[in-house]
Amino acid sequence: MYRYDTYDQTLVDERVVQFRDQMERHLSGRLGEEEFRPLRLQNGLYIQKHAPMLRIAIPYGMLSGPQLRRLGEITRRYDRGYAHFTTRQNLQLNWPKLEDVPQILGDLAEVQMHAIQTSGNCIRNTTSDQFAGIAADEVEDPRPWCELIRQWSTLHPEFAFLPRKFKIAVSGASADRAAIQVHDIGLRLWHDDQGELRVKVLAGGGLGRTPMIAETVREDLPWRHLLTYLEACVRVYNQFGRRDNKFKARIKILVKALGIEEFRRRVDAEWVHLKDGPQTLTQAAVDAARTHFVEPERRTVSDDAIAAFEKLRADNRAFSRFVTNNVTEHKVPGYKAVTLSLKRREHAPGDVTADQLDAIANLAERYSFGEVRVTHEQNLVLSDVPVDEVEALWGELEALGMANPTVGTLNDIICCPGGDYCGLANAVSIPIAQAIQERFEDLDFLYDIGPLDLNISGCMNACGHHHVGHIGILGVDKKGEEYYQVSLGGSSTDDTSLGKILGPSFFREDVPEVIDKVLQVYVAQRHEDERFLDTYRRIGHKPFKERVYA
Structure with missing residues (x-):
């Protein structure tokens, strides 16, 4: 996995010193909240419902043993003895004290970790396939390319205050496991007939209040131009993205408003000033990035074994x-x-x-x-x-307690922290997940149901990715009461689709029964070896809605 060089370590160490000074000035009253807010956000520090929350970056989802131990030490010393892994491959502390955060960042820097750009209106942590570099269906290892993007985007002076947050995902396998179609920018690595690496560039995807599937901006970008073309895309967004309304500030709104042809035209016009410039990648630069991802010295496993x-x-x-x-x-x-x-x-x-x-x-x-x-x-x-x-x-x-044989099943629920922690949430998420797990704990039933993604979000920000769950659950507020909206038919893989709302929302205690009725329709209507999503797409929305609201 990637190891810091001297430049990396110096940058992170200096960032810790800088933020320590900013925190001291804030706590002493010399730096007001409005001035401090963008500074703390770009160091991953939120003010949540009950306490500050610190989001720690895990670039492309990779951790070492020493880093895990340091995270354990930090959660014991500065938090309540536990932490939370997110859908963006990061880790969150939910109970740190404000005054302890600079020291936490200092402790992280000692093991080559940080919280830089895990929040704020900037380019966030680049994500990828959790099986990058080892997947049997991999065309190109995406990790060196993620690292090149990380180096390009970290503390980029031009993109420190974008209209809104900006997320990039990279896939290098035949099957998309990085959800590239629901990111601001999605990148797919592939080889042409001559074996040359090319990049498919998607833009305008995202979930949240206005979910959208990304559109193709460039089908066959030569790898050398990856960073300059990304820079052109983000420049167009930075210049023309809306800043007057945060709900309409994401790049997906810009792409939709302009249309993909006009967006592409503007990107190409900007790219003219960047193409073949100093940020054009060389083979030496790519090879240098690859050297940070050395294959381990695996022993040979015998045929008998x-x-x-x-x-x-x-x-x-x-x-x-x-x-x-x-x-x-x-x-x-x-x-x-x-x-x-x-x-x-x-x-x-x-x-x-x-x-x-x-x-x-x-x-x-x-x-x-x-x-x-x-x-x-x-x-x-x-x-x-x-x-x-x-x-x-x-x-x-x-x-x-980590051997639950339920990965990929109904009980492998994706869930945001919800109203138990987040001040933005309309409703709790965790108790809903626990109630569903309790209702459907029989393994034989789970295996009979087969692969099924159930995602829960406590608000429209969609941190639980409910829009792309085969079954999605969204917490909504109705005159101060918590209700839950159910959607069906979402997917985040190659056949990406957004779920369709089933109908009026439900009381909290009714959600497990609603899920049960949805599954009853699936079991009754499925063909042999047909997944839930396939059955839903074949028979449509109506049978599920009729059964649930009968």
Whole structure:
């Protein structure tokens, strides 16, 4: 995984010193809230419902053992002993004291971490596929390209105060696992017939109050021009994006208003001044980025060990369930990627304790070359596990409560913190997730239902990505009371679609029953081996609505 060079470390250290001074001036009254607000936001610091919240950057979702341990130390010392992984592959502390934040940032800098640009109207943390570099279907490893974008965008003086926040996602596999079609900019890496790397550039995607699917700006951008073309896109947005209304300030509104042809024309006109300029990528620059992502020295796993793994899977039903749902194919024979489930009813989805962070660091170093990935589904991944060690790892995960064989099922719920923490939320999210998990805890039922994405957001900001859940749940406020709106048919993969609202919203206690009725229609109407989303698209909205509101 990426390791800082001297330049990286100096930048982060100096940022800590700078913010410490800004915090001291704010606490002493020499820097007012209006002046301090943009400064704290660009260091990931929010003022939430009950306490400050600090969002920590995890570039393209990769963590090392020492970083996990440091996060554990920080949650014990400065928080309440737990933290929260987000759908953007970041980590949030929900209870730090304002005056402690500079020291937290200092502690993070010691292990090559920071909170720079995790908030504010700037280019946020670039995200990618949690299986980047190891996926069996990968065309191009996106991590070096994410790193080049990170270096280009970090503290970019021209883009420090954009009309609104700006998010970029990169996919390098045949299957999109980075949700590139619902980002401000989505990038798809592919090879032409001559083997030359090209980039498909999408713009104008996003969720929130006005969800939209991105449109193609450029189909076949040569890789050398990636940064200059991105700069042209963001310049057009910075110049023409609306600043008079924050609800209409995202690039998706600009793309929609102009139309993709006019947006493309303006980008190309801006690109004329940038193309072949000093930010044009060279092979040397790309090779330098790639050197930071060295392949681990994997031992050879024998055919006998692979056969023994398959036999154990056939003989042990519990182990087989774990492998089927939580273990992913690897590009190297004899290795697997193992997903650690952070979905337990007694914790909010994505929450992890300080002790668990320490334990995961130990497991990463013992089984996976010290590396952990954060997923968009609020789980964690050990990326390089030999098959003859999967059973031992499974046993240790069972003891930690992270071996739930439910990844990708109804109970693998994506959920924002909601009204329990967030001052923007209209309703709680976590209790809804817990009630659904309790209602549908039977594993045989979950496996019979098959792959199903259920996403919950506590408000229209859509931090739980409810718009692209096969089943989406949105908390809404009606005269001071919490209600929940259900949508069906969303998807965040290659067949991206936005869910359609089922009808009038429901009382909180009715939500599990509503989900049950939706599933009853699916079970009654599905064809053999047909996923929920396929059935919904085939039979349409009407049968589900009639059953739920009968």
